[in-house]
Amino acid sequence: MRVAPGNDNSLENLWAEHRSLTQQTQDLASEVHHFYEEVRQELRAISHRLDRLQAAQTVTPTVLPAMR
Secondary structure, X not given: OOOOHHHOXXXXXXXXXXXHHHHHHHHHHHHHHHHXXXXXXXHHHHHHHHHHHHHHHOOOOOOOOOOO
C-alpha cells in the first residue's frame, strides 16, 4: 500500500503527507463555507425580490364597469 508520494513510507514522510491532507481538507471546508454563505445571500435576495414583486402585483384591483 502506497501512502506517501514516491513510495517513501517513513514516519516523517507519512506525517508530512498527513499534514498536507489536513491542510487541503481545511482549505476545502473553507471554500465550501464561503460557497454556502454566497448561496444563502443570493437566496435571501431572490426571496426579497419575489416578496416585492408579489406586493406590487397585489395592488388594489381595478374595478371595471359592467358590460351591457
